[in-house]
Amino acid sequence: MHRDDIPQDVMALLQRGTVIPAHPLALDAGRRLDPRRQRALTRYYLDAGVGGMAVGVHTTQFAIREAGLYEPVLRLAAEQAREWVPRPVVMIAGACGPTAQARREASIARALGYHAVLLSLGAMAHAGEDELIAHCRAVAQEMPLVGFYLQTAVGGPVLPPTFWRRFAEIENVVAIKIAPFHRYRTLDVLRGVALARAEDRITLYTGNDDHIVLDLLAPFALRRGSEEVTLRIRGGLLGHWSVWTQKAVQYFARVQAEAAKDSASAAMLALDSQVTDANSAFFDVANDFAGCIAGCHEVLRRQGLLEGTWCLDPHEGLSPGQADEIDRVYRDYPHLNDDGFVREHLARWLA
Template identity: 60%
Template sequence: MDNFDFHSALHTGLAIPAHPLALNSSRKLDEQRQRNLARYYIASGVGGLAVGVHTTQFTIRDPKIGLFEPVLALAAEEMNRASRPLVRIGGICGQTKQAVNEAAILKKHGYHAGLLSLGAMSTATEGELIAHCCAVAEAIPVVGFYLQPSVGGRTLPYSFWRRFAEIENIVAIKMAPFNRYQTLDVVRAVVEAGRDDIALYTGNDDNIVADFLTPYRFNSKERRIIGGLLGHWSVWTKRAVELLDRCRNADATPELLRLGIEVTDTNAVFFDAANGFRGCIAGLHEVLRRQGLLEGIWCLDEHETLSPGQLEEIDRVYRAYPHLHDDDFARQFAV
């Protein structure tokens, strides 16, 4: 596994779930359940894990919490035990000094690339953003991240992505603006930069299937979104892996488009779209709790919980789409 070419693996199109944080009732790390989550994902057939990202809760970086490096280390240990190599992606946040320091921690634990959030750079100019990205890319291969503004991202124009695509050590981009116009900006920028070596991944949890089925063509050059790095895929993961296999290089059919709407319906509920995504992490935790993978839905922020009516909506999509869940499989990994 020492010779694992993660660049080539990314370009095969992988299912990469965003790894949640397992807490006990005291809101402390539940190490056994944290490990079991990783084991569940690996057994589901994922191509990699994304750790220390939004779904893991950005607050793990708070010095009073001190969980950023421990959760990275736990996931790395479980990936080391896997029978096959996995792409290891860790979240990177903060201003440049913090981001470069986090890149060093990722490398220390054997992570291949950093998913670079620009949420902390809300007032930076485009030039300052590019300089920041270049500094991080000198420390570790970078997966670009277009995070939707409603959960801490910022709007990034085509001109930014065109310059970003010229940075040498960019290996992939996760597009998660939940916006077709902005997703289009990223794909066009990568194509027009001539960067065939940048893998395109969806983070648009509201449009997963359609993203996979859509060919983008600019100046006779066609590109497709080939994989997913998704918070939504932290639940019902075995079915997510099967979904990607089914959609890879497929043409749009009425059946697949209908399936895409079903997936979007479940995501709207899990992510609490009706309430501005306030219950998005708690919603994922509730699904994992039902499967026995988490003890409860606790988040580091005690105010972060399910929204009114969200529990009933989760009941609804469970009844409506039994073919989308993997509860029987997941329960093998319950404590």
């Protein structure tokens, strides 16, 4: 599948920039897939107004592969995206592992109607740059790629500007999720894209859950030889946006409007720190992100979308004190939660 095979309305949405939550996994008390609540989550995101969804990614838990859930989970989301809303939805599937596995997962995603794959390089963290680029080129033969700078705290390798320049030169790359949670490394991606002269072909998405609003507001002015090139991060593909999603869609629209005018209000700058503080609770920053998936599950459990916070790994759960931190950000930032929206529609999503 080539980038030209992506429907025009879907590609236009991806390039304009949109809200793409990283889709969690709904399990029952036996740590088995709960299809009813998995569908409810997808319906929640669609009714909240997202422009796309990323499924089979870190927030979905990489262990779905070993559990035999990769294809069933991708299929449930793809079916709901087609049936629940009459509008374009950018569907991105996670792909990971060695080249043969990543190509196989890309092939599954293509067959299910996905538009691109978000390629995690975590399993190849010790490979050299040439090997990584060869791997990416091989997977790009199957599907359009979304690059992924995964933070080192959860297994991502450090990737220099030379890697990102060579990656951006791959014709079938459509976007890059920048998620190192690191300002210097974020700039490495931007420099690589600029040096590849790919800024008009590749759309940049923030995955920096610790810096969401400012990533979307800021123009990045870089030098390319004798010229200055301005790049912008157009949208977000975020685990943070798997919760309080309706409010995220609303503030994203305000951020886009201000960015289009090359302005940033004091209120929007203040919002950045509030969203980051909320993320610190959800992602369990106090414990080096140990409870980052369970923290999102806890918010969804409180809203009734999930029955519990169970993860595939029985040792993975909320850290001590994390629930108290979630209580705190609920108190401190009531304008950021969408509990009322969820209460209004939950029964219909679970039907």
